Amino acid sequence: MMSMADHPAFNVLLATCPSRTSLARIANKWTAMVVIVLSDGRKRFGDLRTAVEGISSKVLTETLRDLERDGLVERHAYAEMPPRVEYELTPLGRTLHAPLQALSHWAEQHTEEVQTARQTYDARD
Amino acid sequence: MMSMADHPAFNVLLATCPSRTSLARIANKWTAMVVIVLSDGRKRFGDLRTAVEGISSKVLTETLRDLERDGLVERHAYAEMPPRVEYELTPLGRTLHAPLQALSHWAEQHTEEVQTARQTYDARD
DNA sequence: GGTGCCTGGTTACCGATGGTGACCATGGAG
DNA sequence: CTCCATGGTCACCATCGGTAACCAGGCACC
Numbered sequence: 001m002m003s004m005a006d007h008p009a010f011n012v013l014l015a016t017c018p019s020r021t022s023l024a025r026i027a028n029k030w031t032a033m034v035v036i037v038l039s040d041g042r043k044r045f046g047d048l049r050t051a052v053e054g055i056s057s058k059v060l061t062e063t064l065r066d067l068e069r070d071g072l073v074e075r076h077a078y079a080e081m082p083p084r085v086e087y088e089l090t091p092l093g094r095t096l097h098a099p100l101q102a103l104s105h106w107a108e109q110h111t112e113e114v115q116t117a118r119q120t121y122d123a124r125d
Numbered sequence: 126m127m128s129m130a131d132h133p134a135f136n137v138l139l140a141t142c143p144s145r146t147s148l149a150r151i152a153n154k155w156t157a158m159v160v161i162v163l164s165d166g167r168k169r170f171g172d173l174r175t176a177v178e179g180i181s182s183k184v185l186t187e188t189l190r191d192l193e194r195d196g197l198v199e200r201h202a203y204a205e206m207p208p209r210v211e212y213e214l215t216p217l218g219r220t221l222h223a224p225l226q227a228l229s230h231w232a233e234q235h236t237e238e239v240q241t242a243r244q245t246y247d248a249r250d
Numbered sequence: 251g252g253t254g255c256c257t258g259g260t261t262a263c264c265g266a267t268g269g270t271g272a273c274c275a276t277g278g279a280g
Numbered sequence: 281c282t283c284c285a286t287g288g289t290c291a292c293c294a295t296c297g298g299t300a301a302c303c304a305g306g307c308a309c310c
Contacts (some may be wrong), residue, residue: 013158016180020154022239023232027147027154030297033138035246045258053164055141055300057259068213071242081306092238099227106224107148113217114147115280155268170287181269182288206277207286253309260303267296274289280282 020105025070030055030063032100035089038073042088072096150195155180155188160214163198164222167213196222198220 010019025031037043037051050058064087065074072093077082078084089097150156155177155204162168173187174185188210195198197218203209214222 010236012154012229012232013162013176013178018240019229019233019236022236023157023229024154025239026232027228028159029137029149029152029154032148034153037138037287044254048208049258050278051138054203056300058261058299059297061259069243069246070239070248072239077258078193082255083259083305086257090243092235095235096231098222099231100222102246103147103152103225104137104144106145107137107151108223109142110220111147114150114195114197117217118194121194121196171285174287181271183270183290184268186288187268202287205286206275207284208276208288210287251310255308256306258304261301262294263299263301265293265296269294270292272290272292274288277284279284280295 022070025066026100027095028063030059031067032103034060034063034101035072035093035096036065036104038087038089039094039101042076043084044083045087048087064125145196146221149239150191151225152219155184155187156192157228158216159185160197160221160225163214164210164219164226169200170177170210170212170217173212192218 011017012019012023014020032047033052033055037048043051045064047058048064049055049057052060055063064073064075068075068087071090073087074089074090076086078086130172136142137144137148153231158180159173163171168176170185170189173189174180174182177185182186189198189200193200193212196215198212199215201213203211215236
């Protein structure tokens with residue numbers, strides 16, 4: 001059975017609703033790519049940096065910190081030399097995989113249509 | 126039947142893949158909110174501005190222009206005074222509704238967990 | 251014991267992006 | 281002749297994303 005409590009009155013369209021903060025975090029290309037890579041399993045910092053082509057150390061660090069802060073990713077640091085740090089999705093983070101994967105699939109599947117539309121738009125008058 | 130041509134080798138994880146441009150456009154909070162409002166039907170500029178609380182004219186204009194350029198939204202301007210301009214999703218734009226709605230739902234449904242995690246993170250040492 | 255490599259960052263800097271508030275063109279109403 | 285309504289644009293500033301250089305610390309080599 002579902003009660004009212006299962007449906008809090010959160011609405012991203014409302015300016016002051018805290019859910020908008022959550023949306024802003026996940027509706028982000030780097031977040032999407034990092035989560036997709038991490039859903040394959042625990043990954044080291046350097047491996048993430050390689051897998052998510054083109055991301056810089058700084059942006060990867062920030063993205064991971066934000067995800068950790070929001071309880072979506074867990075950080076495991078080992079006191080070794082050279083250092084080793086691994087990241088993995090929390091159970092909450094794993095629930096993000098499906099929606100973000102869907103978004104990426106959309107991007108991949110409709111890229112050609114988007115490119116065509118863009119060329120048409122840019123070519124007109 | 127599906128052929129190879131139905132599955133182009135687009136991959137958002139590759140830096141130079143054009144699908145990444147598409148992902149960057151749709152993985153954006155304003156895009157998500159605008160598409161969700163528009164999936165309810167054709168809307169006037171002013172109504173969109175009201176429905177997506179907190180968006181400025183400038184950002185709404187830019188968001189709509191980008192969506193139009195990518196073939197996701199169609200703009201209908203009427204030569205009346207005062208002016209009337211309506212926007213509606215194209216068939217391609219409508220395919221975005223489900224993934225973006227899912228993302229918003231995630232944000233709304235997990236806001237409390239995210240907030241709790243954030244407080245815990247910020248409170249530690 | 252100086253040189254260099256390895257990893258996971260940090261720092262300074264800089265251009266793009268997002269956000270704010272004022273302003274505008276047009277025509278009709280008062 | 282002034283005011284309102286609509287759908288913007290413009291100038292301006294803050295914040296963010298991105299780039300390239302550098303760093304800590306231990307180990308290996310010579």
